[in-house]
Amino acid sequence: MISWESDMARALARAKAEQKCILLEFFSHECIGCKQMDAVSFPDESVENFISDRMVPLRVEVAARNLASDFRVVWTPTIITLDYYGKEHQRTLGFLPPQELVPSLLLGIGKVALEQDLFSEAVIQFSTLLNGCPESDVAAEAVYLRGVARYRSSHAVEALKEAHRQLAAEYPGSIWTKKAQPYTLL
Secondary structure: OOOOEOOHHHHHHHHHHHOOEEEEEEEOOOOHHHHHHHHHHOOOHHHHHHHHHHEEEEEEEOOOHHHHHHOOOOOOOEEEEEOOOOOEEEEEEOOOOHHHHHHHHHHHHHHHHHHOOOHHHHHHHHHHHHHHOOOOOOHHHHHHHHHHHHHHHHOOOHHHHHHHHHHHHHOOOOHHHHHHHHHHHO
């Protein structure tokens, strides 16, 4: 069972002490997607283990207007990945089944590393996502961002070209493949 925090200050202190990202979930007791998260996704053993090992879970009712307003929450469930300073890096709206929740959280952790210029760590997180969940809905974005992280660490344009090649081969219809298309001009 996930041991949720309910207070932002306590979650931030714990995240800093444990050097972990925060999983912030806004929910409503009336929300059918939230009920499904509680019934299907959060009780899943792989989800429980991932969250317990890798994140500080914080659960806030959307009726907590101040925090919901601070994060511009308009729908539940809203799942946000924060760094341990409380800065948002990834957001999803609506129900996520277990097989999509873990990859989405991994993507968020990778984005935290990328945006903090921890490029090697970002590559590790995106690669973990791609090795474990290559069919997930966020896999193409992970390929794209892994190429960005590799480029940012090396300044070798081959990292971007390789990202496009992989996207074109494995995710040809993805928006991320289209976004990477200019890399063919490098």
